[in-house]
Amino acid sequence: xxxxxxxxxxxxxxxxxxxxxxxxxxxxxxxxxxxxxxxxxxxxxxxxxxxxxxxxxxxxxxxxxxxxxxxxxxxxxxxxxxxxxxxxxxxxxxxxxxxxxxxxxxxxxxxxxxxxxxxxxxxxxxxxxxxxxxxxxxxxxxxxxxxxxxxxxxxxxxxxxxxxxxxxxxxxxxxxxxxxxxxxxxxxxxxxxxxxxxxxxxxxxxxxxxxxxxxxxxxxxxxxxxxxxxxxxxxxxxxxxxxxxxxxxxxxxxxxxxxxxxxxxxxxxxxxxxxxxxxxxxxxxxxxxxxxxxxxxxxxxxxxxxxxxxxxxxxxxxxxxxxxxxxxxxxxxxxxxxxxxxxxxxxxxxxxxxxxxxxxxxxxxxxxxxxxxxxxxxxxxxxxxxxxxxxxxxxxxxxxxxxxxxxxxxxxxxxxxxxxx
Amino acid sequence: xxxxxxxxxxxxxxxxxxxxxxxxxxxxxxxxxxxxxxxxxxxxxxxxxxxxxxxxxxxxxxxxxxxxxxxxxxxxxxxxxxxxxxxxxxxxxxxxxxxxxxxxxxxxxxxxxxxxxxxxxxxxxxxxxxxxxxxxxxxxxxxxxxxxxxxxxxxxxxxxxxxxxxxxxxxxxxxxxxxxxxxxxxxxxxxxxxxxxxxxxxxxxxxxxxxxxxxxxxxxxxxxxxxxxxxxxxxxxxxxxxxxxxxxxxxxxxxxxxxxxxxxxxxxx
Ligand SMILES: Cc1ncc(COP(=O)(O)O)c(C=O)c1O
Numbered sequence: 001x002x003x004x005x006x007x008x009x010x011x012x013x014x015x016x017x018x019x020x021x022x023x024x025x026x027x028x029x030x031x032x033x034x035x036x037x038x039x040x041x042x043x044x045x046x047x048x049x050x051x052x053x054x055x056x057x058x059x060x061x062x063x064x065x066x067x068x069x070x071x072x073x074x075x076x077x078x079x080x081x082x083x084x085x086x087x088x089x090x091x092x093x094x095x096x097x098x099x100x101x102x103x104x105x106x107x108x109x110x111x112x113x114x115x116x117x118x119x120x121x122x123x124x125x126x127x128x129x130x131x132x133x134x135x136x137x138x139x140x141x142x143x144x145x146x147x148x149x150x151x152x153x154x155x156x157x158x159x160x161x162x163x164x165x166x167x168x169x170x171x172x173x174x175x176x177x178x179x180x181x182x183x184x185x186x187x188x189x190x191x192x193x194x195x196x197x198x199x200x201x202x203x204x205x206x207x208x209x210x211x212x213x214x215x216x217x218x219x220x221x222x223x224x225x226x227x228x229x230x231x232x233x234x235x236x237x238x239x240x241x242x243x244x245x246x247x248x249x250x251x252x253x254x255x256x257x258x259x260x261x262x263x264x265x266x267x268x269x270x271x272x273x274x275x276x277x278x279x280x281x282x283x284x285x286x287x288x289x290x291x292x293x294x295x296x297x298x299x300x301x302x303x304x305x306x307x308x309x310x311x312x313x314x315x316x317x318x319x320x321x322x323x324x325x326x327x328x329x330x331x332x333x334x335x336x337x338x339x340x341x342x343x344x345x346x347x348x349x350x351x352x353x354x355x356x357x358x359x360x361x362x363x364x365x366x367x368x369x370x371x372x373x374x375x376x377x378x379x380x381x382x383x384x385x386x387x388x389x390x391x392x393x394x395x396x397x398x399x400x401x402x403x404x405x406x407x408x409x410x411x412x413x414x415x416x417x418x419x420x421x
Numbered sequence: 422x423x424x425x426x427x428x429x430x431x432x433x434x435x436x437x438x439x440x441x442x443x444x445x446x447x448x449x450x451x452x453x454x455x456x457x458x459x460x461x462x463x464x465x466x467x468x469x470x471x472x473x474x475x476x477x478x479x480x481x482x483x484x485x486x487x488x489x490x491x492x493x494x495x496x497x498x499x500x501x502x503x504x505x506x507x508x509x510x511x512x513x514x515x516x517x518x519x520x521x522x523x524x525x526x527x528x529x530x531x532x533x534x535x536x537x538x539x540x541x542x543x544x545x546x547x548x549x550x551x552x553x554x555x556x557x558x559x560x561x562x563x564x565x566x567x568x569x570x571x572x573x574x575x576x577x578x579x580x581x582x583x584x585x586x587x588x589x590x591x592x593x594x595x596x597x598x599x600x601x602x603x604x605x606x607x608x609x610x611x612x613x614x615x616x617x618x619x620x621x622x623x624x625x626x627x628x629x630x631x632x633x634x635x636x637x638x639x640x641x642x643x644x645x646x647x648x649x650x651x652x653x654x655x656x657x658x659x660x661x662x663x664x665x666x667x668x669x670x671x672x673x674x675x676x677x678x679x680x681x682x683x684x685x686x687x688x689x690x
Contacts, residue, residue: 031555041524041551043480045576045601048583187486188477197479204480205602207578304525304551305477317498318529320476 024271024347027338032221035344037337038308040220042200049207054222056127061229066122073118074233077151078108080115082234084241084398089368090385097251097391099384101401102238102266105373111403112234112262113144113215119230121148124211131155131206134213135199137164137192137258138329138376139171140403141215146180154211156180159198161191164328171407189322192258192332196306216259217336220307224264224336231265238398239269246396252277252387255400256380257297257350258329260336262402267348277349280339281383283325284352294323294331297343297350305333310340326355326411327375329403357382359415362405374403375411424517424545425570425593428467429628429649438690439594439650440465440641440683441630443521444657445472445488446505447497449665455508457675462516464676465683467650468594468630469509470548473502473522480550482605488658491665499526499535503542510543519546519572519593524560532563539569546570546593554590561590570594575621575629577601577613588626595625596652599633599644605655609634615647637678638685645686653682 032038032054040050060066074080082103091099104112124132132154136142142158149156158175162184165172175182188194196219203212217224217231235253242250253270255263257280267278285293293299296311303312305320313321313333325331342348358375361382365371373381377400384399391397405412413420432439442461446454458469474492478485499522506518520539527535527549539547546569552560554573561571570593575584578601588595599614600607618629631644632652641651657675664671 039556040553041556042553043550043576043598044553044574044587045578045598047553047555047576048578048580187490193477197477200479201482201603205606207601301529304523304528306479307551309528312525314525314529316529317500318526319493319498320525 025268027341028221028225032225034338034341037310037340038221038224040307041304041309042220042307043204045204045207046220050220050222053123057123057222057226060123060126066126069122070119074115078114078118079106080233081237081241082106084238084245087369090364091388093364093368094385094388096393097388097395097397098393099388100242100250100396100398101371102234102398104234104262104400104402105371105377105404109140109144109147110406111140111144111374112231112265113141114147115233115265116215116227116230116261117141117144117148117213119226120211120213121152121154124154124213125152127211129209129211131210132213133157133159133199133202133210134215135159135192135195136215137161137195137331138327138374139164139168139175139407140329140374142175142180142182143171143178145213145215146175146178149180150178157202158182159185159195159202161185161189161195163190164192164195167411168328168407169410191323191328193306193320200306216261217264217338218259218306218308218334224308224338227261228264228268228338231261232268234262234265234400235267235269238266242396242398248396249273249276250396250398251391252279252397254279254281254380254384254387254397256281256330256376256402257335257339258332258376259334260339262400264336264338266398266400267342271347278342278347279383280348280350281380282350282352283327283330283358283379284354285324285326287354288352292324293352294325294333295352296333296335297339298352308337310334310337326358327379329374329376330379351383353379353382361385362412371401372405373401374405375408377402423568423570423593424515425468428517429594432467436690438645438686439467439628439630440679440686441468441470441632441650441652442466442657442679443470443472443652443654444661445474445485445492446502447474447492447495448488448658449491449661451495451497451501453668453671454505457672458509459512460672460676461679462513464680466679468517468519470519470521470652471502471506473499473520473526475523475526478523480603482603482655484605484655484658484662488661491661499530503539503544506544507542514543517545518543519548520544521548522550524549524552527560532560536563536567536569540567544569546572548572548574548596554587557590572596574598577617581620584621585624588624591627594628594630594649597621597629597631597648599631602633604633607634609640609643611643614644618648638681641682642685642689646689651682651686
């Protein structure tokens with residue numbers, strides 16, 4: 001495999017050759033709806049900016065120069081394609097299906113987030129916006145945004161909840177090294193959700209010169225669509241790599257779900273392969289029954305927050321609930337609207353894994369494979385490990401290892417009672 | 422005729438402009454809200470926008486965000502805000518009251534249940550900050566069937582074709598957000614406001630009131646001269662924070678600010 005441009009073409013032609021019905025992949029509609037979900041629930045000030053972005057994106061996604069630049073940077077700057085790696089010792093330990101890891105942790109800056117940031121920084125460049133802003137939870141999207149801003153010569157400001165600043169300190173310093181301004185957000189629950197609201201406020205105020213790089217498949221249309229499209233390079237590669245290595249499709253594809261971008265990115269190219277199970281793993285925190293979790297698809301109700309209609313953690317008055325997960329990147333009360341739709345039409349399944357299970361998987365991967373996963377990714381991994389044990393040895397599970405865990409070392413050390421100072 | 426249409430008719434007959442006041446239900450405490458509403462009417466307010474507290478008021482600046490947080494500490498819900506309107510209506514059956522806020526509490530209650538409850542309490546309309554006309558179609562039907570006005574917003578970024586579409590959907594009045602930013606932001610650019618409002622007037626279907634950046638009698642008067650009314654929010658809400666512990670001083674301060682604005686607006690109309 002030499003480049004993702006070729007992979008893209010290869011998959012597209014396979015899809016056409018197989019005469020596969022593309023109905024699932026034509027979403028969203030004109031106005032950004034996935035069935036009843038999605039849409040543009042924003043203030044009037046932003047409607048024109050969103051229309052401009054939508055128009056620019058629809059034009060550029062078919063523009064040769066834009067695509068060439070995107071794929072060039074994915075290959076030479078991000079280091080794509082990322083390997084599809086057979087976790088042999090982990091597989092042996094579980095005694096069932098082959099566990100294959102899609103190694104997004106090996107990307108430049110350490111997570112899948114960079115794929116989307118390259119795409120959106122290019123959009124900012126083509127749209128002539130000299131300043132970018134971003135929200136971040138774990139700091140991975142903030143780092144990726146600050147990185148592309150440095151690379152493209154854009155001014156960058158990152159909003160981050162003050163609680164997350166405390167638990168992801170290596171990434172905070174890293175953003176500053178990259179020349180970004182990190183603004184602590186002290187309102188509400190002081191986590192990802194509040195950082196996103198604060199970024200929207202900045203955008204409303206500076207809409208003329210500012211591009212807002214949303215880090216996941218949430219927010220108002222066209223963000224859920226364009227973030228998915230930029231991230232779908234993960235699934236396009238994984239699908240082609242699996243075919244090449246095994247001559248067959250995987251039996252299941254598993255990914256953690258915070259806002260849902262790494263999951264949408266790996267699911268999307270498999271949507272028409274109806275025999276492939278797609279499984280999204282939400283954080284159950286201290287346990288779904290405790291109410292202290294961040295699993296809207298498992299336990300939420302339909303609501304509207306931050307630009308779209310989706311499943312939401314909320315009380316009976318429609319107030320948004322505080323969420324909890326050990327993983328800052330999954331600690332969000334909503335979820336991308338396309339996941340809400342895929343759940344309803346039963347094309348994807350959504351399950352939840354608690355802190356303990358995720359921590360166990362985190363340690364196992366270190367010991368058995370020499371890979372330090374992000375705590376977010378450890379949620380997907382934990383579910384895949386248990387699932388593998390119930391499947392036969394000739395079956396294949398692909399896990400999206402969405403990021404590496406360097407940023408989580410302070411959290412883990414604290415849990416283990418070790419001082420790093 | 423609706424209370425809102427009556428109100429603008431009355432104002433026109435008296436050669437006055439609308440003074441629209443915004444407070445958050447339950448800020449700084451639930452017991453104060455209804456007395457404050459009456460005080461504001463007595464000192465010259467024409468229309469009350471009652472803010473419905475929400476956990477994530479994403480279009481608000483810091484001052485109004487804190488107002489939502491104060492009200493949320495008292496767990497004031499949409500249902501409570503509607504009950505406050507019902508209580509206000511026991512003494513005042515004339516002054517229009519519109520609920521202003523975010524869609525999720527209404528989504529959670531259900532559109533039809535909300536419209537029925539709000540109408541029976543004497544609410545006159547809604548201003549939903551995060552519902553542009555494109556997303557309001559279903560809700561509008563429920564509101565209109567109960568004679569509630571869906572009030573939509575215009576912004577400095579709204580192009581003419583879009584403004585025409587907004588005027589096909591808005592009822593009662595239309596709210597022009599005068600600055601790019603959150604509530605409480607920036608300085609009023611009165612020349613720009615004058616230019617935009619004059620443009621809208623060519624095809625407006627309702628009166629136009631102007632909000633954001635109006636802090637005192639002078640700015641209210643400037644805006645009133647070129648539109649159908651001025652909205653004051655952050656300046657009032659600041660008084661809630663400053664006098665949180667002292668309801669007597671709070672009511673005096675609110676009365677004084679509203680009266681000042683009324684006087685300044687009447688001097689130029
Ligand atoms: C490594 C990693 N995985 C997953 C996520 C969750 O985001 P999403 O669900 O959008 O992939 C994050 C977010 O910060 C992350 O850093």
